[in-house]
Amino acid sequence: MRTLKWKWLIIVIVTVLALWQLHYSYVYFRMTQEQKENIDPLVLKKIASRALHLGLDLKGGMHIVLQIDKSKLKPEEQQGALDRALEIIRNRVDQFGVSEPVIQKQGTDRILVQLPGVINKERAEEIIGKTALLEFKLVADPDVFSKTVSAIDEYLKNTYGDTVSLSGFFVGQDNSVEVDYKPVVDKFLNDPEVKKLIPYGYEFLWGKPVIREGYTTVSLYLVKSEPLLTGDAILDAVPGVGTPSNPSGVKVELTMTRRASGKWAMITGANIGKRIAIVLDDIVQSAPVVRERIPNGRSLIEMGNSSVEDAKALAIILKAGALPAPLKIVEERTIGPALGLDSIKAGARSFVIGSIVVLLFMLIYYMVAGAIADLALILNILYLLAILSAFRATLTMPGIAGIILTVGMAVDANVLIFERLREELKGGKTFRTALEAAYTRVFTTIFDANATTFIAAIILYWFGTGPVKGFAVTLSIGLVASFFTALFVTRTVMETISLKNIKSLKMLQFFKNANIDFLRRRKIAYYVSLGLIILSVVALMINKGPR
Template identity: 35%
Template sequence: MNLKWKYILIAVITILGILGVKFLPLHKGLDLQGGMHLILQVKADEAIKADRDRIMDALKEIAKKSDITIDTAEPEEQTSIKVKLADIKQENDFRKFIKAELPAWNLESNPVPGTFVIKMLASEENAIKDQSISQAIEILRNRVDEFGLTEPLVQRQGLRGDKAIIELPGVDDPARVKKILKETALLEFRIVLDFDMSRDSLIARYQGKLPEDSEILLAEPIKTSPEQAQDQQKEAGYYLVKKSSPISGKDLRNARRGTDNYGLPQVDFEIKRDSTNTFGKFTSENVGQRMAIVLDKKVMSAPNIQDAIYNAGRITGNFTPQEAEDLALVLRTGALPASMEILEERTVGPSLGKDSINRGFFASLLGTILILAFMTFYYRLAGINAIVALSLNILIIFAVLAYFEATLTLPGIAGIALTIGMAVDANILIFERIKEELALGKTVRSSIESGFSRAFTTIIDTNLTTILAAIFLYMFGTGPVRGFALTLTIGLLANMFTAVFVSRVIFDTFVRERKTLTLSI
């Protein structure tokens, strides 16, 4: 490639770099613009228990279809159910039934005649865990998207980990964000069987043995206005409700904030088309009864069913406008399969982020000025060559970050500072090789060719080994580490272009075009 095409290539790269830096936004990380960093753990064991309870609750009905009568089914351990048959003569039939109808479960033991312990297979347990974690992260991503933030990050930590990493730039209400992300938002509609202000009184009413397929749930506190409480048909206390819920939050098509007859916030919801008949049948069969609207095992309201409901409804409660908006948000995005626990939390304010930018910029600028001053003083005009190459290197780094919408972080600025040092190191290596060749009495042109040739392999090896290390840091690291690895990799790739190619073009220009016989180095 002759000098003309080399000039064109350098000019194109320079112009593209300037355009990218000038007209494209540079995305800044949490530590530079402020925001919130969270690591949440999915309690996958809850999803396993939920699946066990689902099988346990449905076991009697499923077995009845095979003419097997189950007396009791109760949890034994997290992944096992203790089953007692009504007729001991059905033991063999029950074994065949489990093998045919519940392939993911295994008969673990038969402690006494007519009693069995069935246990979930390890493969099924692992599958439920993995599915619940993947589903939870997807739901978290949907909830984060509802905030309308720029460049949020939601990802799984590790290939099979049970933790989610969430980075939210520009968050101004961390408490609200944590509440929304942690809320399970499991919505159910259940028939009310009884109510009492006291849990103990409610249990005593049934002589300590509650009706089958029922449980007691706590009600939300009443509103301050008696008229509002009367309109909502809701009281503080305890509700005895059926366990079964024909539809749940997954059957909702949409949810949004609305207002009730008193102008107070409520949540209006719409039912999916394929669930309207189910909801209509459920409500038409229970006209005149109270239906508890249950959110995360807590009764939000319990209105009377006055007529069949098919496609829409409302949730009233002691909501502020923001709470109603947030509840609608989590209902739209779906219920988490298990609860979440915050393991790590970091919040960076905008002022601290700005201070980090100023300090990082000042440190990098000071280091660059000192390096350039040294190069000019020690290598004279050849030092100007290094300054041009280094300036183009920095331009390429910021242009690549802008073009590929990468995020610049404070460790990323440290990576740029390290790149500057390594870029100058490559120039120094080349210059010293040229000086050695000149000391041997070679011509300027021959010294330049030999200097670049001898230094080329060393520069490539040094940069490539460092790039390999940076790639591993990016693959297995998190937030700050990845930011450092990213800018370091971009800088080293740019360095191999500027130190070897651009710097050589500058030398060749002065030697070949101006017929230079001496070299200021």
């Protein structure tokens, strides 16, 4: 009795946690666009981060494959060209403000870009496909920055109220803004009246996102509009460790071309003690201080407490500005929100119809036991979706197919249990003894079936891509959830029922005394299987897929 109480407590706790996790999805997907715009960005981010993450085929967006043309590059330039192009694309995608974009290499010369929620095809192609622009711009003196921010604060307070100011968004000493509030600050900075308050010849630029104490921030810079130099002035950039002020400090050694060296000497000589921003596609990557005049074109950028990986990334960005290899779009697909919504409706419809048919069959055929199985099936789906949401796994259309398959496998486990229970009761055992024997004897069968399918799902995830991975994720999570509900939840309910001195459970039986000797007919199965294999191989040879 005490053991049963603990089992029920575990079931209740797991179910409550699953419902709590899924309520974020319920709240998020019921919100209108207007509500999302009016809610606090941090609150919206929290809700969105805990809601179900929909894939490109459900949410809508763009799928782009870019190819880098290395034919005009020298052998030494080809090395690392893909990494530089990848950094350029990642930098540009940040401008969209896309939630969880996919940016990854494909082979030796291609880059895959997936932008969920982005449907402006022309704008996306324009930004992603354009040539990289690397510039060196002079950062405004601190007093110029302070006076400009003060003037903007005064205007905002007079226009929107005393509680609104630009400086109110700053955190830390480097004029950083939490990334969730960046759209709000952009809105203020794009106000025509605010633009009039910015000194002539200056502009505001954002830095790249930085994670500090669990928060993602971006720094705001006031820089000269006209660049001092552009990316074609860079000959090479090499990351390293060891600076004059810190033997273990990371650095980037920058070498200018012979033509740019003289101009760089004039620039650094005239701006000692000032900061020069390294800007890639209007995003400030770094803003080092000029310590002295650099006459030979060889500069040392000290990166303070940054990591070696940060130094490598900056070196890639510096070399990216001089990358002569163009990027061309070789594959693109745009999935509109309406098509994504249609996919969701079609998937949901097939899922609901399939589930209802299974639930009704179990209820009619196995009666009370079927009702218990139906309860376990509903909990199985609940746990599966909650786990997907909690671990930020992406739900795709193939993923929905994996959920539907999971429903069938969960029912299969219950069918094995109930049929074994029927046989044990026919043998003259009491209900409690038969129940114990049924669960004990089918455990190995259910475990083996789930284990082999789970291994197959892992292999699909490991070697598959895109849709295949989505199917593998939901299938593997569903298997774990169905194993728990079939062998723990249903057993707990059945054991509770057995305390009421029930002698048996009524169930229908379509095939009584069925005794088929499958082993005697195994040769037929061999021939049929062999025939199907040969037919499949021939079909593959005839139809090699779309050309």
